[in-house]
Amino acid sequence: MLVGKQSWRFDNRPAILGTGVVGGPFEGKGRLGSEFDVVYDKLWMNEDSFEKASRLLVEDAVKIAIKKSGKQQDEMQFFLAGDLINQITPTSFAARTNSLPYFGLFGACSTSMEGLALAAFLVNYGGAKHVVTGASSHNSAVERQFRYPTEYGGQKAPTAQWTVTGAGMAVVGESSMQMTNQPVVVGATIGKVIDMGMSDPLNMGGAMAPAAFDTIFTHFQDFALPYDHYDCIFTGDLGEIGHATCYELLMQKGVNLPQNKFKDCGLLIYADSQKKDVLSGGSGAGCSATVFYGHILNEMKQNRYKKVLICATGALLSPLSFQQGETIPCIAHAVAVELLN
């Protein structure tokens, strides 16, 4: 049901029944490398284009998520997903492979939580027993689309981020009383487009920070929650600069979060040794998707967190909008997940 201005509460607590998390070679060497189900050792993944490799990531992650959910493919009703490539073709081709009735989504790097919010809504109200949702990105495919082909070896500003090669998918389904140690979706806040006039595609985190702030702040207001309600709040891919900016904006508004309860998927995924490439942090639609459906849910199942809020952030620009002098419209969607035990 609608709560406050732009949030939903899910009283039936749809469960995340299984996840599939697939990554590339660079992610395998990252801090969370062991939390991927599959790590490819080559960016090409035996495909003849990076976009086709992107499709493969999605296909793999969907298959693994269904398998780990303990359900069969034919028990899934819908597939809600997207990616960053023009006309989200990697996801649409993966939808051809899995043959599930398909909702194509585009929320840039916020797609992971756009999908999870909708998936939870559908399951909560009996629109589906099980749906598959998630998001993905591929470093080489995305970099050449939004910036430069990686083969050019161009230098980037320290504000720039590293696009994650990875897909994170989940099966969301009805929860039952028998479940223990099960993550369930309890609420969501859908973001508005916020554009503070920034236009540098090599500083996306800074551009997205006000959108993340707006959604997190609205989430607390809509649900009338105390600021210490969550064991941790995770932003999607703000990186160092954006995450610090978002933290400051929250503090200024009186949202006093301890720093160790406010993390960013883009700052968690890579190892310190990768910093010279990663610069300000990880990004891409696959960033929050792989870190949440992998690492964060693992931490929850090990009882490190009981209640978390994931706020995935998206920069809704295109190369064309940048060339036409537009600023970067940004958005963030937040989903609240609790451990049922």
Next chain:
Amino acid sequence: MLVGKQSWRFDNRPAILGTGVVGGPFEGKGRLGSEFDVVYDKLWMNEDSFEKASRLLVEDAVKIAIKKSGKQQDEMQFFLAGDLINQITPTSFAARTNSLPYFGLFGACSTSMEGLALAAFLVNYGGAKHVVTGASSHNSAVERQFRYPTEYGGQKAPTAQWTVTGAGMAVVGESSMQMTNQPVVVGATIGKVIDMGMSDPLNMGGAMAPAAFDTIFTHFQDFALPYDHYDCIFTGDLGEIGHATCYELLMQKGVNLPQNKFKDCGLLIYADSQKKDVLSGGSGAGCSATVFYGHILNEMKQNRYKKVLICATGALLSPLSFQQGETIPCIAHAVAVELLN
């Protein structure tokens, strides 16, 4: 609730409370010219790029839809929409303007019904009191993205279609017993990706026909409806070739529809005098959106139809996927609308 394999029935019958339909100069001269709320007399619409003109179409249509719904902007909860341009920037920039919490959708030309199905689901289950949904396209922006800049004056095959310049938006909200002569959404069938191996982006209608067939056939099965249930079934933008193909596929499966009860938005929108440009018919995400939210709803309100099924079809290709030798994955979503009186 879920009905059959991939359909929803909306027992609370969400209402289409108001619509906004905006078109370009060529659409104004078409057969349905008088059914647009606003017709621009220039493709540029006083903007300095066709993509910015696309954004303007969406902004206008949203404003008009809200006004005609008799509601205020701040009574709207969500905006679910998309278009064909890379990263759907026209829609995202319009979402910046209207400041509504935003779900970006990509279903190519099926986006209109992807949005209406989700909008109806959200309203039916109290996820929103009012949402705005719709889709758009702009001939010059889309043609240069998917085929060639129109300024080249390139010749096209007779199988090709003409991208509609237009946006169709609707306010979907709770229906009440007091309403009369009100179109309400009663059901939806979400399509799977169907790809019969066609790869010619100048014959999209032919590629999309099997997807339209699959969704319409599944719709009848899921709801166990007799084939004469609807006063008319409208496909989105199959054009002459695709529409004839889809009709044949339906007849072969025993779905005996009289030809005058099976129409195509792409064949309705333009005048016979425009045929030399239009070729096989209109297309684009704005095609089914403007024809349904304009013409078809007008016909319903004049009691020409009481029950209709709109099956919007989408070709989920990109220029890049075509260049990489991929075939065209297609999809279709169908929404059933009835007149409440």
